[in-house]
Amino acid sequence: MMSVLTKDDLESMKTNIEIIKALPNPPQAVKDTLEAVALxxxxxxxxxxxxxxxxQLCKTGRFQRHMQEFQCEDVNLNSVKKARRLLSTYDRNTISGKCHAVVGLFIWAESAVLEVENYLETRKELMKERKISQNGKNKI
Structure with a gap:
């Protein structure tokens, strides 16, 4: 399960978002990370x-608010797949080398993708078990 963002995490993220939003033309790694978060x-x-x-999302603080309220149940499967593809090109060291300010968002996005994938896998297994159980009852 994804860890909850602490007050310190949020403060650090706020500072980093200030840096990110000031970038007129950031490296592709920064754009890809923020795109994955937005998805x-x-x-x-x-x-x-x-x-x-x-x-604009960074300027209004909406990223942080929505990250705090994140629910894996609400994420669209296609969005998760696209976010996974965007993030898979990088690792934390590569991201840090491009823009240290985006590392926290990258880590959050990686964790969110894993949480959603685990949720979907668990849900799939439960539905499979339910179907097997229902089929067993129908044979009686």
């Missing part, structure tokens, strides 16, 4: 890919 938070792909839109 996981439920923003449409067209908006999640738009750097000006992502900067």
């Amino acid at each position: 996981l938070l439920g923003y449409p792909p067209r908006q999640a890919k738009n750097w000006a839109f992502l900067q």
Whole structure:
């Protein structure tokens, strides 16, 4: 299960978001990480890919609020797949080398993807068990 963002995490993230939103043309790794975060938070792909839109989210503090309220049950499967693809190109060291300020968001996004994938796998197993159980009752 994904860890809850602490007050210290949020303060650090706030400082890092200040740095990120000031980047006029960030490295692709920064754009990809923020796009993955936006997708996981439920923003449409067209908006999640738009750097000006992502900067606006950073300016209003909506990223942090939505990250605090994150529920894996609400994430669209296609969004998770796209976020996974975006993040799979990088690791924490690569991200840190491109822009240290985005590392916390990258770690959060990786954790969120794993949480959603675990949730979906558990749900799939429960549905499979339920179907087997129902089929057994129908034979009696």
